[in-house]
């Protein structure tokens with residue numbers, strides 16, 4: 040089925056090359072990369088489809104693939120009545136989507152001061168920008184340990200991050216750099232699993248540090264990136280402040296950076 044035939048007349052149309060449905064509410068897809076598109080791992084772009092009236096319907100999406108990949112990967116929610124994702128979830132290889140090639144964002148290595156450990160904390164599709172950063176050799180060259188803490192409601196919603204982290208040490212391009220630097224900490228909030236509860240609670244009471252055998256956050260050594268729902272972002276920002284970490288930006292790198300995984 041071609042859901043976007045009219046986009047062919049748009050200069051920003053890109054062809055879908057792969058689609059994978061992870062659950063009833065989550066899917067990922069890849070599109071051809073515009074030759075001129077340069078981005079930093081962790082940034083987002085505007086993508087979308089044409090509405091019936093011929094106008095583009097665009098939403099912010101983190102790029103999940105690395106900056107050296109020939110294609111762009113996105114990891115998406117399916118909101119049943121969502122203006123974009125109720126239609127986007129039906130795309131198939133060969134369809135076209137709109138992609139505005141103007142990447143921006145704060146979840147970039149440049150917005151952090153040098154450190155020893157990089158903590159990536161995500162809920163749901165907030166894992167997408169971290170997928171890009173985890174696939175980037177610079178991330179592994181810059182830190183002694185890289186920790187991905189991913190919280191979802193149910194176990195099957197963790198599959199994208201679980202598959203990605205399991206593959207990294209065997210990746211022909213960056214596997215050697217990854218070595219034993221990666222720590223993965225998946226938790227669930229509405230279904231029982233090996234590690235249950237909100238990641239903020241595990242940081243507050245120190246469980247995550249004990250489980251991973253890592254020291255509690257310290258502004259001299261730890262850097263934190265957060266991409267989750269509003270509640271998570273607020274909780275982690277408060278915890279960062281409690282540990283003496285200050286928020287950084289592209290213009291002024293510091294100890295932590297935050298981005299909304301979606302607008303509540």
Ligand SMILES: Cc1cc2nc3c(=O)[nH]c(=O)nc-3n(C[C@H](O)[C@H](O)[C@H](O)COP(=O)(O)OP(=O)(O)OC[C@H]3O[C@@H](n4cnc5c(N)ncnc54)[C@H](O)[C@@H]3O)c2cc1C
Pocket residue numbers: 083098099100101102113114115116118120121122123124125163164165167168298299300301302303
């Ligand atoms: C900086 C930024 C980056 C983003 N990156 C991604 C991404 O990589 N993948 C992605 O799926 N979405 C991402 N989003 C959200 C995305 O822009 C859209 O909101 C989403 O695609 C749903 O679009 P929609 O038109 O179907 O529904 P919308 O009208 O946009 O949203 C309807 C409601 O659905 C809920 N919702 C929307 N997105 C999500 C989500 N991702 N997870 C949980 N609940 C959600 C919210 O309650 C929202 O009010 C990002 C948003 C921002 C601000």
